[in-house]
Amino acid sequence: METVSLSKTQLDQQVRIGTTLSSPLRTEFIAFLCAQAEVFAWSYNDMPNIPHDVISHQLNISPNFKPIW
Incomplete structure (x- = not known):
């Protein structure tokens, strides 16, 4: 796998693609993703319209137990 940036201004916008793609296919695939x-x-x-409960989770832990450090 190799990391590819999809934006020259937003460097954190990266995806990972396989390294076994042929050079022409790799170039075309990266252009498509960009x-x-x-x-x-x-x-x-x-994702402003996604309900908060869909993207968050809660651990079902009893408050009677002390955390293990």
């Missing part, structure tokens, strides 16, 4: 970068959700702020 053109479609706006459909990726990079953070919760990119």
